[in-house]
Amino acid sequence: MRIGIIGTRGIPNRYGGFEQFVESIGPALVKRGHEVYVYNSSLHPYQGKEWKGVNILHQNDPENRLGTAGQFIYDLNCILDSRKRNYDIILQLGYTSSSIWTFLFPKKSLLITNMDGLEWKRSKYSSLVRSFLKSAEKWAALHSDYLIADSKCIQNYLQDKYKKHSEFIAYGAMPFATPNEAVLKQYKIEKYKYNLLIARMEPENNIEMIIKGHVNAKHKDHLLIIGGVNNQYGKKLKEKYSSASVIFLGAIFNMEILNNLRFYSNLYFHGHSVGGTNPSLLEAMSSNALIIANDNIFNRSVLKKNAFYFTSENDISVMLNMQLKKENHLQKLQNNMEKIRHQYSWTRIVNQLESFFFEAMKKKYSTGNAIAYTLNY
Known part of the structure; x- marks a missing residue:
């Protein structure tokens, strides 16, 4: 054709x-x-x-x-x-x-x-x-x-x-099978000691809610934010929240870097609230990320019980203060990977x-x- x-x-x-x-x-x-x-x-x-x-x-x-x-x-x-x-x-x-x-x-x-x-x-x-x-x-x-x-x-x-x-x-999405810890060195981070958010800088992606949840939590994990900040909303967020613990990395399109950052994160935040099956969500699933997603029908239809969900900044603060660890939720990671292999x-x-x-x-x-x-x- x-x-x-x-x-x-x-x-x-x-x-x-x-x-x-x-x-x-x-x-x-x-x-x-x-x-x-x-x-x-x-x-x-x-x-x-x-x-x-x-x-x-x-x-x-x-x-x-x-x-x-x-x-x-x-x-x-x-x-x-x-x-x-x-x-x-x-x-x-x-x-x-x-x-x-x-x-x-x-x-x-x-x-x-x-x-x-x-x-x-x-x-x-x-x-x-x-x-x-x-x-x-x-x-x-x-x-x-x-x-x-x-x-x-x-x-x-x-x-x-x-x-x-x-x-x-x-x-x-493709299962990510070749992690390379050396990628972390250029960002001066250690595996499983940071959280990650990848999204376009748009209000409906609940980026500010996620950042506020981090800022208000007692447990101050590093939050890495990947996404272009050239628009008005992105510039506002960076000016207001950029700090030693909230780090804006800008846009990254190299899939090897993105996959490694997802793979070695402790928690991965997915704030998208409008749309269907979001590609970045599937990529997080395929990279063994432990996902905390905005609670909506789109995200639940994909993740089911294999993620944690939030509806407010307080939900995020509570989960961070619980000190969720990826290593304690391996079954969720495995279930998501199987879904990538067989459905996506x-x-x-x-x-x-x-x-x-x-x-x-x-x-x-x-x-x-x-x-x-x-x-x-």
């Missing part, structure tokens, strides 16, 4: 979950014989035309000049380019700045949209923006040929809200995605062309 992927800032990943998703599935689909094209922002540091067999299509992105409005123009440029590519399938990841252009997608290509989380619930947005995002969600849900939900909760929501089926295909492996995710694509093609072509694709493969 000829597959175009739209909706990310591009690969290799320098931003977030969808980018990591594409970085993992793109080369895997190429190895299976498919022709894959990924749209990259012109602002992406990687300017090559090919990456691990994936074709990279750079499109003008004026976000650095226009702010959020630039995202709409970037998505428009990607969609206009897709009209001349003759894709079998366009995989649209998210909808916030692209579904407004739904009428411009090429009619001959199947449009399959991963609906992401409930974007209109994000507290960083004004009431006006939230209203727009509800409309954008509706446009994407009703005008896409097929929908993907990365969480059972999102799948149920889409069925209830729009009476439309979505295919449940989560994100993936990238091989399984790629298998599901490819099968879903083939089924969509079969339904589109009554002549049997898509069936021939399957038989040939």
Whole structure:
């Protein structure tokens, strides 16, 4: 199949979950014989035309000049380019700045949209923006040929809200099997003697709540915070809380470093409260992290009883004062790792995605062309 992927800032990943998703599935689909094209922002540091067999299509992105409005123009440029590519399938990841252009997608290509989380619930947005995002969600849900939900909760929501089926295909992760303690030296930390938080600096990730819980606890563990602090919220947090025990490391994209920091942490805080199956949560599970997660249906649907949960800064202080130790909760770590191996492996995710694509093609072509694709493969 000829597959175009739209909706990310591009690969290799320098931003977030969808980018990591594409970085993992793109080369895997190429190895299976498919022709894959990924749209990259012109602002992406990687300017090559090919990456691990994936074709990279750079499109003008004026976000650095226009702010959020630039995202709409970037998505428009990607969609206009897709009209001349003759894709079998366009995989649209998210909808916030692209579904407004739904009428411009090429009619001959199947449009399959991963609906992401409930974007209109994000507290960083004004009431006006939230209203727009509800409309954008509706446009994407009703005008896409097929929908993907990365969480059972999102799948149920889409069925209830729009009476439309979505295919449940989560994100993936790989078990981390090569820890290297030497990585810790550059950060001057010791294994199992620090706690960790990895997230984009956004209010709905409950970062300030986690920091306050640490600050107010009697047991003063070091808290390492990984995430870019260039936005207004991130700058405020760093200025207010940076100290000898609350350490902002900035953005880190090197997966080896991230995996080792997760692996050797004592506690790992996951504050995400809006969205489906969060990639950073799966990566924490795959790195043997002992997780304390925000108590919501998304996190509980993945972790079940294999984590601790918080709803307030006081919950965090109490757990820190209990001096939870990773070594005392090995069964939780093992259960999470087994779940990664059997439910969230990238091989399984790629298998599901490819099968879903083939089924969509079969339904589109009554002549049997898509069936021939399957038989040939």
